[in-house]
Amino acid sequence: MGEGNSLPEGAQPPDTVAQGSRDETSPWEPCYLLRNMIGKSRWKILAVVALFLVMAWYSISREDSFYFPVQMEGLKCPQGEVEKKAAQLIGNYSRDQPTFLQLKDFFWIQKTSTYQLPYGVRGSEDVLLRVLAITNYAMPESIQNPILGIGFQLDARLKCLRCVVVGNGHRLKNSSLGNTIDKYDVVIRLNNAPVVGYEGDVGSKTTMRLFYPESAHFSPKVQNNPDTLLVLVPFKAIDFHWIETILRDKNRVLKGFWKQPPLIWDVNPKQVRILNPFFMEVTAAKLLSLPIRPSRKIKQKPTTGLLAITLALHLCDLVHIAGFGYPDSSNKKQTIHYYEQITLKSMSASEHNVSHEALAIKRMLEIGAIKNLTYF
Ligand SMILES: *[C@@H]1O[C@H](CO)[C@@H](O)[C@H](O)[C@H]1NC(C)=O
Ligand SMILES: *[C@@H]1O[C@H](CO)[C@@H](O)[C@H](O)[C@H]1NC(C)=O
C-alpha cells in the first residue's frame, strides 16, 4: 500500500561529540553551563525522564495489546500466507495498491482510470476531487500493512493483523460469536448491519464498515464506534454526489438511487474513506471472472460482502469470515439476514449472483486463504 508514513525521515542521532574543552572552569564553557543547569533542575530532569519512560512503556504495551489482544487458541500468525494464497487466486496480484483513494493521486493527473464506476473512476474525477478534499485517506497506524515498510522488517515479524469479515447472514443468529468477533484486530462489517441489540451474536467492535448510499445505516453514530472507518464503496457517480452534499450540507441529490439513502447522516467527515475501485475490479474480474469492459453498462456486480473479503486478503495476515452464505434456493421461507425478515426472493432483482459468489468463497476456503467461523 502506498499510504502511510512509516519511516521517520531524516531521523538522526543528536550530535553527541563534545566540541572540545580547553578551560573546564570558564562559566561560558558549554559543559559548565550544562552541569550548572542539571544541578539546578535535577528533579525536573528526573521527572521528564520518568515521564518519558512511562510513555515509552505505555506505547509499547499498547502496541502489544493491539496486535495480540487476547490469546486465541491455536491462532498462530501465518505471516505471508494470506498474501501467497491471494496471489494464487488473483494471479500476479500485488499489495501495492492504495486501499483508499487519495487526493494527490488525482489532483494533477488527467487520466487515471481505464474503467468507469464501479471498476474505476473515469468520468467522475471532478466530483471525486471535491469529495477527497473533505474526507480522509489515512490508514490508522494500528492497521497499516507492516509488510511494506522498508526498515521495519523486524517489526513486521512481530505484527499480525487478524481480521474477521462479518457478513449479515442469518447463521449469526444465536451463534454467540460476539466475544470471539470482538477479539480480532480488525472487524469489517457491511452495509446497514446493526450491532445494537445483537452484540452477543455479532460483537460490538467495528473497525471498518463498507457501505454505499442505499445501504448506509440511518443512525451511523449508534451502530459504529467513534473510530470506525466509514468506507464508501462507489458504484455510480451520484454516490460521490450524495456523500459530498451530506458532508458539506449542500442541496441533496434525490434522484438516481434505487432506494432512498439518508438525507441527514451524522458522521465525522474525517472518518469517511473512499474505497479504491481496484478492489471491485479484482473481485469481479479475478474472483468471479465477470467480463469487464470500459464504457459498458454492467449487469452483474460483486456484493459488498465478497468485496470485503478481497479487501481483507489485501490487508490482513489472517482472514476469517462469519455470517456468510445464503439458504438453499428451495428454502423460500428462510430469512437471509440476522436482523431483518427478508427472504432470498428480495435478492432476485439484484445485480448479484449469490450462487456464483458462493462458489468463489468455497474455493477460497478450500485453498485455505480464508476460514469460516459459521457454517458455509
Ligand atoms: C501481470 O503480469 C503481466 C505480464 O507480466 C503484466 O503486464 C501486468 O501488468 C501484471 N499485472 C499486475 C497487476 O502486476
Ligand atoms: C434463537 O434462540 C431463540 C431463543 O432460544 C429461539 O426462539 C430461536 O428460534 C433461535 N433462532 C435460531 C435461528 O436458532
Ligand SMILES: *[C@@H]1O[C@H](CO)[C@@H](O)[C@H](O)[C@H]1NC(C)=O
Ligand atoms: C449464477 O451463477 C451460477 C453458478 O456459477 C450459474 O450457473 C448461473 O447461470 C448464474 N446466473 C446468472 C443469472 O448469471
Ligand SMILES: *[C@@H]1O[C@H](CO)[C@@H](O)[C@H](O)[C@H]1NC(C)=O
Ligand atoms: C465451515 O463450513 C464448513 C462447510 O463448508 C463446515 O463443515 C464447517 O463446520 C464450518 N466451520 C464452522 C466453524 O462452522
